[in-house]
Amino acid sequence: MKRILLTVAYDGTDFCGWQTQPGKRTVEGELNKALTEMTGKEIAVIGASRTDSGVHGKGNLACFDYDGPVPADRFYLALNTYLPDDIRVRASEEVKADFHPRHCDSKKTYEYTYYCDAVPMPTERRFAAYTFVKPDIEAMNRAAAYLVGEHDFKSFCCVRTQAESTVRRIITIDVFARDENHVVIRVTGNGFLYNMVRIIAGTLLEVGAGRYEPEIVREMLNATDRCAAGKTAPPEGLTLVRIEIPPEEKYL
């Protein structure tokens, strides 16, 4: 028996999020179905990040135990032939038997993308949130700087969160123009609360639009109250780009 770790990419548009739910199409559900079909055994993966409905993944992680003949580092090639085309496993590798993708040190990087123009562009609507605002990127970066470090992010998480602690550490946030019409917020941290990146993205856009001064983000943090921060930006703009785990957590 070996534990295999998959790197999973998906277009989240047509999924009810990552986590299995009865009667709903989810990424985890499709992975389990494909693994069971491929191996002939009931397999249920453990995912690293339970992304929301409509949120995309380029590097989510999932692991499961397997004792068949397919080599771990070639497993993804076979599995892809069982998956729908909005999910692709990008890599597979063997990890130590007690590895758990949520109970380990990790750094997650998300990108939130806005498409900024006078009229929406249909070819952008699945992977970027639309805004007619041409945001002030410099103001957004000044606001974002207040979020870097370890803070209680209670103001920046959904009131329905079940997390015991709302303290998290943001390692970096960068706001930049990818081209004339795309503004990207790239954030790396050691963990994120429910809706945290989308509330940060919504708040930073309001700063970029001149509705809030950048300095108000500090007060928002201090309020530890969801009502103090800005709107939750829509899911289509959000992509989980990668999850970095130190080798000693993964391998013996």
Next chain:
Amino acid sequence: MKRILLTVAYDGTDFCGWQTQPGKRTVEGELNKALTEMTGKEIAVIGASRTDSGVHGKGNLACFDYDGPVPADRFYLALNTYLPDDIRVRASEEVKADFHPRHCDSKKTYEYTYYCDAVPMPTERRFAAYTFVKPDIEAMNRAAAYLVGEHDFKSFCCVRTQAESTVRRIITIDVFARDENHVVIRVTGNGFLYNMVRIIAGTLLEVGAGRYEPEIVREMLNATDRCAAGKTAPPEGLTLVRIEIPPEEKYL
């Protein structure tokens, strides 16, 4: 009565192309339906470019005659509220009464995008053709240079073409890496034959993969035989970016 010209953008994935066909969902069909619903009159647009099934548009053009109260330059705002979210009209303006978007001098720019990686990326599959090849962009540009100018493009058009002449003029072709994984072929010309850009894209990828020498493109042109050129690249990689029409063709 005035003639209104629309700039039309669409995600071509879920359309059976531009041109109206009975029982099929097409861009032209949806535009006509929305215009009829908005104005209460039967309206049928005349399109500039009848893009194929699965091909995208950022700047296709369509015109029609209208005698209602909505100002031409604000018409698109109202029309967008009647359209499905995979079509957006980006601009509208009044043009002269005898303007015809296919019977005028114009410059069309298309982009063909390849996503190049070991494994497909689900978030790219609608707007880029996948290839595991890391193509040699310099070789592709050398091959592309043979296509610039006025040539008989019979080898580079679908055998089912109904065009009387297969002579066309390509003004520029550039092949470039948009980032680590995207290779873009941008081509501007005064008109394109059926499947011409997709056959050029398929042929240039084979050059980029080292299957053909760049110089062979000259022989392909001279053969005036579809069998001489490379494969037709799939539709999802193709986007009609813009159509430029000189002001004197549009306005009195």
